[in-house]
Amino acid sequence: MSITWYWEDLQPGLVRELGSITPSAEDIVEFAQQFDPQPFHVDELAGKRSIYGGLCASGWHTCAMAMRLTVLNFLNESSSMGSPGLESLRWLKPVYPGDTLTLSYTIVESRPLRKRADVGLVRGRWEMSNQNGEKVMQMEGFGMFGRRHAATAEELARIDAERSAS
Amino acid sequence: MSITWYWEDLQPGLVRELGSITPSAEDIVEFAQQFDPQPFHVDELAGKRSIYGGLCASGWHTCAMAMRLTVLNFLNESSSMGSPGLESLRWLKPVYPGDTLTLSYTIVESRPLRKRADVGLVRGRWEMSNQNGEKVMQMEGFGMFGRRHAATAEELARIDAERSAS
Numbered sequence: 001m002s003i004t005w006y007w008e009d010l011q012p013g014l015v016r017e018l019g020s021i022t023p024s025a026e027d028i029v030e031f032a033q034q035f036d037p038q039p040f041h042v043d044e045l046a047g048k049r050s051i052y053g054g055l056c057a058s059g060w061h062t063c064a065m066a067m068r069l070t071v072l073n074f075l076n077e078s079s080s081m082g083s084p085g086l087e088s089l090r091w092l093k094p095v096y097p098g099d100t101l102t103l104s105y106t107i108v109e110s111r112p113l114r115k116r117a118d119v120g121l122v123r124g125r126w127e128m129s130n131q132n133g134e135k136v137m138q139m140e141g142f143g144m145f146g147r148r149h150a151a152t153a154e155e156l157a158r159i160d161a162e163r164s165a166s
Numbered sequence: 167m168s169i170t171w172y173w174e175d176l177q178p179g180l181v182r183e184l185g186s187i188t189p190s191a192e193d194i195v196e197f198a199q200q201f202d203p204q205p206f207h208v209d210e211l212a213g214k215r216s217i218y219g220g221l222c223a224s225g226w227h228t229c230a231m232a233m234r235l236t237v238l239n240f241l242n243e244s245s246s247m248g249s250p251g252l253e254s255l256r257w258l259k260p261v262y263p264g265d266t267l268t269l270s271y272t273i274v275e276s277r278p279l280r281k282r283a284d285v286g287l288v289r290g291r292w293e294m295s296n297q298n299g300e301k302v303m304q305m306e307g308f309g310m311f312g313r314r315h316a317a318t319a320e321e322l323a324r325i326d327a328e329r330s331a332s
Binding site for chain 2: 034035036037038040050051052058059060063064065067068071072075076080081082083084085086087088089090091092141
């Protein structure tokens with residue numbers, strides 16, 4: 001896969017639409033049985049009796065689905081090097097089976113990394129909405145990205161070193 | 167399952183040890199293929215070439231494993247009603263296949279919910295460490311819990327209403 005998004009390309013204000021995903025009841029229960037087996041995430045009747053009024057997805061499942069869209073529609077075409085964490089995360093509305101969740105990503109801040117000249121840091125905001133236009137999840141967090149000319153700079157340094165040695 | 171932890175029992179300073187989990191390479195790749203297919207989470211060689219020096223777990227997988235321990239060893243014995251979100255989340259060290267991750271949970275703050283007399287809010291801190299005592303993940307977030315006497319109060323109100331009506 002070729003890289004089209006380096007740190008330099010990720011300027012504050014940039015918005016990327018990252019597509020949609022529609023979890024089924026089976027998807028919701030399967031994730032929750034493994035990672036968040038609270039009654040309202042694994043059982044329809046318990047969901048109905050809860051404050052959510054029906055079976056609903058684990059918040060971690062919602063985040064994982066957002067990450068899937070982020071990787072497939074953005075990070076895999078970028079110089080992404082992972083993330084040190086999040087500043088905030090809000091689960092605003094329940095996610096129900098059959099909801100179509102649409103994700104948008106906005107760059108909020110960008111700065112070079114002090115420790116490494118070849119890496120830059122980006123702060124971004126993810127917003128996920130359902131088919132009724134209700135925001136179900138919002139988070140702000142950091143991503144590390146390789147800089148455009150890092151490889152070239154490394155290459156040049158290596159060539160210089162080899163020249164000096166010969 | 168009977169409830170032993172109501173909101174009233176979750177006072178600031180309370181620490182709960184929530185057990186351990188050891189993800190295999192298969193677990194790490196399976197989660198990442200579905201939710202975070204970045205090269206260093208799905209491919210050993212790509213992991214070796216990355217800043218992480220080896221295949222490592224998606225941060226969302228680490229959170230999901232923490233949630234599993236939290237539900238099985240605490241929330242399923244509580245009056246948990248879900249969470250509105252997190253204040254912060256830090257992925258501090260990579261999680262590698264075979265790492266044994268141990269989770270601890272500390273109550274930081276507790277307050278009644280303004281909107282609902284039968285629910286209280288708790289702010290807690292999760293800390294997850296590997297077998298070398300290195301902290302790999304820390305997060306702080308909120309949980310909603312039913313109050314101990316809520317059911318009784320509701321019951322009494324209903325009985326009163328029925329009495330007045332008859």
